[in-house]
Amino acid sequence: MHELVTLRIAARALRKNKMRAALTILGVVIGIAAVTTMVSVGQSANGLVQGQFQALGTNVIVIFSGSRHGGAVHQGRGSSPTLTAGDSDAMPVDCPSVLAASPIVGAGGQVIYGNTNWPPREMVGVGTDYLTVRNWQLRHGGFFTERDITAAAKVCVIGHTIVEKLFQTTNPLGETIRINNIPFRIIGILETKGANLVGEDQDNIVMAPYTTVRKRLRGSMFNSVDVILASARSSHRMTDAESEIRQLLYERHHIPPGEPADFEVKNTTEIAKVLGIVTGTMTLLLASIAGISLVVGGVGIMNIMLVSVTERTREIGIRLAVGARGSDILWQFLIESVLLSSVGGLIGVALGISGSVGITAIINALMKGAQWPVVVSFWAAAVAMLFAGAVGVFFGFYPALRASRLDPIDALRYE
């Protein structure tokens, strides 16, 4: 028998029971839609996280102070964080692949100018080369000098948002703002950078010398810094830069070879990769849960196909009597169930795509300024479609086999 004819017979059988066919495929529709949505949203989250780190700069290496696993803590250093500004200063000097490095010390607080105030998203203490590391430019004014660092000078550089919020009319350069009641003179204004991928305004920033932040805002007497950001001379030299930094810090921290380091060197791609694994696992988990509904949908198809075979026993008998072979009957019912599940899959994919677009839109609306990328995973859609077809074959096979094995006489006599 021609395959096309079998397809037509199956399609005709389904058309005769539209309501039932629709309800049957509902399970598969929901399953496929859920899988597609989950995978798409998961990939969207992944893209977001990756993008955030890419925004930091592609050649950027992040050096964290040591995680305190037992033997890594050196005597005489105490248990305080291990990175110092000296480490940062030594990097461009001793590591040929490192272009620049800057210590980072974080702080928080309210910025006050005149009778207005504003909470910057980021208040960060940096070194003289920070802008080089981040590949960021100044729009007006200048940046901190070595002298500012040494003196822990009360100077700052502000982002564009701060300018907008606090200085509607006046020229901010040379004005004094107060942070935690300490006056800071504005010496520079940063070039606008816009929002990052989570929608965080990167221009909502106040920078000051790290020494100033550490001493005056944090009131810390220690010599340590939170993190060191370094940049490689080019993306090809990332690996070299990392190993040079690692070697340098081993020497500077007097760690014998073989001992665990008291610091961690990560490049942004690596960090993004780790976070990618996390979001990937989450995606997989969500997709698996969604997959369960797909299996339930498959069982629904099997159930209806079994009912359909029983209900149409006489029809099968008639077909057998006029010369249909067992395999013809098998194909008819198998194609019917595959048709059901594929149509369900198609609708499910369409729903899933609009669902993921919708969810991203909702997230973007709820989180002010967030810009989750809309990722329509065609890969996931294709796999979901294939899976839907497989569900049809898998759950349709047994009913079809039962139909094909019916005895024509019994089938014809069936009431």
Added chain:
Amino acid sequence: MALIELTDVRKVYMLDEVEVHALRGVSVTIERGEYVALMGPSGSGKSTLMNTLGCLDRPTDGSYLLDGEEVTSMSRDARARLRNRQIGFVFQNFNLLARTSALENVELPLLYSPRVSSRQRRQRAIDVLRKVGLGDRMDHHPGQLSGGQQQRVAIARALVNSPSILMADEPTGNLDSRTSKEVIQILRELNGQSGITIILVTHDQDIGRNAKRTLVLKDGWIVEDTTDFSRAVGALHSHEDAPVPAPHDAVGAVYRSR
């Protein structure tokens, strides 16, 4: 060579661990173009014989040569092919596909025969529907047709593959006497004009007398094989007059209720 040659055909069913002897050694030869009535009381084995002749069922023992081919040793698929090419069925309850047009019902056997294009299929179905006088009802579903019309659709379906045998199992059982006559008239014409072999199963003597030859079955045996219908009637009555039913007849009743 005879079209149908049955030699000592036996059929034994197992029903709840009881052996049911539906056919106890039937031998009969039917030539091409014959019009044979299979008669007998309920449980006589005529349905079993009909299913065997129609290649729907395989005998337990014996030989069945259809057009020179041994059917008993054939696979399921081979018998399906044989049914498709050689045999057309007409049933008591019409057995048409519901919610399917008369035309599509008639096309059905052709769907399972290779090398028939969809245009040929349609054309042949239309031709044969016209032949049974339903040229104006082709798009009607069985539910929209009278019993007589439905049976004519069934006859058209049986004829569409130009089979050599038409098996009619109580074809008038669900019809009133007027439409019964119509159906019988069609069968007679088919046999007379097209020379198609007809095997008619019935317990109705008024229908059975239309055949040229009558086989009377009783308890799984052929008790009469005659061209003289009055003799067949005699054989039937002798059965009815039998006061004590044979033990296997009770078992036959069990089989029928299957």
